[in-house]
Amino acid sequence: MQANPAPRKTLLIDRDGTLIHEPSGTFQVNSLEELRLLPGVITALHRLSCAGYDLIFVSNQDALGTAQNPRENYEYLNDKLFALLGGEGIEFAAVFTCPHIPADGCACRKPGTGMVDAYLRRKPLLLSDSFMVGDRGTDGRFAGNLGIPAFLLDSETHPDEDRTLSVEQKLWTWPELAHYILQRPRCSRLARKTKETDISIELNLDAPDGQGRYQIATGLHFFDHMLEQLSRHGGMDLSISCKGDLEIDAHHTVEDVALALGQAFADALGDKRGIVRYSWERVLVMDEVRCEISIDLSGRPYVVFDADFPRPAAGDLPTEMVEHFFVSFCSAAKINLHLHCHSGHPDHPGKGLKPNTHHMVEACFKALARCLKDAVRREGTGISSTKGLL
Numbered sequence: 001m002q003a004n005p006a007p008r009k010t011l012l013i014d015r016d017g018t019l020i021h022e023p024s025g026t027f028q029v030n031s032l033e034e035l036r037l038l039p040g041v042i043t044a045l046h047r048l049s050c051a052g053y054d055l056i057f058v059s060n061q062d063a064l065g066t067a068q069n070p071r072e073n074y075e076y077l078n079d080k081l082f083a084l085l086g087g088e089g090i091e092f093a094a095v096f097t098c099p100h101i102p103a104d105g106c107a108c109r110k111p112g113t114g115m116v117d118a119y120l121r122r123k124p125l126l127l128s129d130s131f132m133v134g135d136r137g138t139d140g141r142f143a144g145n146l147g148i149p150a151f152l153l154d155s156e157t158h159p160d161e162d163r164t165l166s167v168e169q170k171l172w173t174w175p176e177l178a179h180y181i182l183q184r185p186r187c188s189r190l191a192r193k194t195k196e197t198d199i200s201i202e203l204n205l206d207a208p209d210g211q212g213r214y215q216i217a218t219g220l221h222f223f224d225h226m227l228e229q230l231s232r233h234g235g236m237d238l239s240i241s242c243k244g245d246l247e248i249d250a251h252h253t254v255e256d257v258a259l260a261l262g263q264a265f266a267d268a269l270g271d272k273r274g275i276v277r278y279s280w281e282r283v284l285v286m287d288e289v290r291c292e293i294s295i296d297l298s299g300r301p302y303v304v305f306d307a308d309f310p311r312p313a314a315g316d317l318p319t320e321m322v323e324h325f326f327v328s329f330c331s332a333a334k335i336n337l338h339l340h341c342h343s344g345h346p347d348h349p350g351k352g353l354k355p356n357t358h359h360m361v362e363a364c365f366k367a368l369a370r371c372l373k374d375a376v377r378r379e380g381t382g383i384s385s386t387k388g389l390l
């Protein structure tokens with residue numbers, strides 16, 4: 001049995017009026033003199049291609065192969081266009097052209113999806129991270145039929161296209177849409193229900209002003225307080241609601257929230273392209289407590305957790321569940337974490353300092369928050385690994 005192919009980040013791209021100017025009057029590019037790229041196309045496609053998007057060419061070419069639209073001419077111009085883009089490292093993974101006219105009633109003409117259906121069965125779209133770029137309503141409806149958003153370009157020949165079909169109901173330029181795609185907030189949403197807990201989470205790793213906003217209700221007040229630290233100091237918007245079997249104890253609630261949050265974190269990060277990945281030797285102090293932490297968003301979960309809490313609970317949170325939270329979160333988010341939390345300096349232990357349990361637990365969560373904020377920061381487009389995968 002064949003495994004399901006992995007969904008891919010994909011951009012489907014129209015030609016006329018999108019990659020190249022569409023002459024007014026004829027709406028057909030007939031000569032090399034008429035072949036002019038839209039402003040910003042090369043830089044935008046280069047950035048998007050480096051960010052890991054497959055580029056697919058999809059064009060309706062009315063009556064292609066007839067005297068009205070000779071095929072040799074079309075292919076001559078396309079070859080020039082592809083050579084121009086290829087010289088800048090921009091390659092199309094596939095090229096699709098519908099040669100029909102509306103009266104033919106073909107299945108391939110946009111907004112129909114017949115051109116791409118077979119291809120997308122082999123290389124399915126990652127629906128959360130794929131887009132159509134075009135300049136007409138047909139492109140917008142084509143995107144709708146594929147279940148992805150469309151960016152419609154601000155076109156000189158079709159200024160009145162239906163912009164309600166376009167992302168944010170506006171017409172775009174290439175630099176704008178590349179920026180939007182590459183810098184849009186990394187979000188995820190997750191619901192997880194078992195016999196023991198019923199959890200829903202919304203996460204945005206890129207809180208607008210770097211100040212995480214939160215709405216957290218797990219039924220455990222101290223745990224809520226800790227998750228709020230994660231949001232605020234991690235610069236992530238976070239809403240969590242959990243209805244758990246607290247009549248038994250705190251175990252399932254803490255464990256399942258940790259697993260769900262770890263999964264939401266991994267979902268929001270996606271393929272981790274362009275992120276810093278590491279945060280190391282951060283030391284967070286809270287009064288007498290010193291918490292040293294390093295993380296690697298390596299894709300290989302491994303946790304060293306070194307903290308002896310003097311009291312069995314902080315508020316309504318049993319302290320044994322703190323380590324369990326870190327292990328569960330890191331296992332679901334596939335994070336490698338080392339944490340050492342003590343009073344004073346590890347080379348000078350004791351010194352009569354008895355650490356405060358509340359301080360210790362809070363320091364662990366705040367330190368994790370700061371590390372995550374460091375490590376998820378976007379600084380480029382590549383994958384920070386020689387393996388090409390994280």
Ligand SMILES: [Mg+2]
Nearest residue numbers: 014016017135
């Ligand atoms: Mg077009």
Ligand SMILES: [Zn+2]
Nearest residue numbers: 098106108109
């Ligand atoms: Zn067709």
